[in-house]
Every structure is written in structure tokens, then in C-alpha cells.
Amino acid sequence: MRTIEKNPNPPGCLAEQPPNQDWGVFMQTQSQCHGQVAEALRQEQAYLCCYCESAINSDSSHIEHLCPRNPPRNRNPHLTYDYSNLASSCNGGNDNNRHCGRYKDNNYDDARFSSPHHPVTARLLHYRNNGTVTPNNNLNVSERNQAEYLIELLNLNCPRLVGSRKRQAHIMIDTLGPNPTDGDIRLIETHYLQPDANGRLRSFISLSRTVLASRPS
Numbered sequence: 001m002r003t004i005e006k007n008p009n010p011p012g013c014l015a016e017q018p019p020n021q022d023w024g025v026f027m028q029t030q031s032q033c034h035g036q037v038a039e040a041l042r043q044e045q046a047y048l049c050c051y052c053e054s055a056i057n058s059d060s061s062h063i064e065h066l067c068p069r070n071p072p073r074n075r076n077p078h079l080t081y082d083y084s085n086l087a088s089s090c091n092g093g094n095d096n097n098r099h100c101g102r103y104k105d106n107n108y109d110d111a112r113f114s115s116p117h118h119p120v121t122a123r124l125l126h127y128r129n130n131g132t133v134t135p136n137n138n139l140n141v142s143e144r145n146q147a148e149y150l151i152e153l154l155n156l157n158c159p160r161l162v163g164s165r166k167r168q169a170h171i172m173i174d175t176l177g178p179n180p181t182d183g184d185i186r187l188i189e190t191h192y193l194q195p196d197a198n199g200r201l202r203s204f205i206s207l208s209r210t211v212l213a214s215r216p217s
Contacts, residue, residue: 004117135148
């Protein structure tokens, strides 16, 4: 999970919503505003899922309430239309491959959850070339427990995500080869770490950073 910087100027229509309005009503009767908010979130995330960093678009993502809006865990209903509590999550997979926003709510614990908007979250996780995610090195006990909780909560090591990350790591390693030139490295960095002309990043930017940082010097 990378750190997502929130846009200080979200769509104004969001603030106009009645605080006690059901989210389903908002989606049905305020579809234009819902679409504006969804696109604003995707843009500020460079079209990557807030949790697993998979590439997303309007068909493969949904507006995610970081603090869930559904009972019995909706202990903060005032956050339903709070832009700081919103992100864009992928729709995940099915069965053993379900992950991210539509996987997390049943086991959400506010005391252990760490938001992708918080700078500390990104340093909790380590992305390995074999496609798995583990707690980062040099964490204290509390931080390690939090990292393990996030990995389990979001199912970040489901087969689908592990396989996709592993394939990308191997493509990058094979492309770089044993003795990449400075030009080769710059091309790879531009391709995997920089947004394209439409503001989109490629999937798994945290993994890409790890691959590039761990290349032989």
C-alpha cells in the first residue's frame, strides 16, 4: 500500500448530501454526484486500488468507506459522506481470490486498521519478488501485528494477487538483466514508477520500487 494524498478540493456535491441519507439512495438518486466522486478518487490514486495497487477503472472499482458504513461496524455514521473516509478499491475476485474492500468489512477493527492515507501505512509492508507481501523489517511488535492484520484483513496474499505480482517482478528482472545500463534503468523507472499521459500508474508500484531497489549494484 502506498500513501495516497487526499485532494483538498473534492466534488462540492458531496458536502450537499444529507448526513443521514442512506448510501444506496445516494447512488440511485445522485448518480451524477456519485460518478464525480468515484472519478475524483480514482484520479487522486492514479487509477490504482487503494489497497492492493491493482489498476482500476470505472467498471472494476467502487467507492470504499475506510471505516465501514454497514452495521454492525458502522460506529461512525457521520463519516459516510466524509471525503477523508473515502477511497477507491478494486472489486476483488471470487472465492479464495476475494480481496480488498469487499473482503475487509467482516473483520474490520478500527483499533488495528491503518489507512492508506496515513504515511505510516506504506512502511508496514514489504513486497517480495515471489509475489508475497510480508511485514517490513525493523518493525516493533505493535507495528508487526498491525502489518499482519492488514495482510489478513485485505487478503493481500491471495493466489490471484501473488501470481500477478510474481509475474510482474519476473518481467522486470528479466528486462533489466544482470548488467542494466543507466539508460535501461531510467526506462524501467519511467515505465513502472511514473504515471502515463493520462495520469495512470501501472499496477503494483510498491513491488516495482522493491524490484528496482534490490537490483544488483
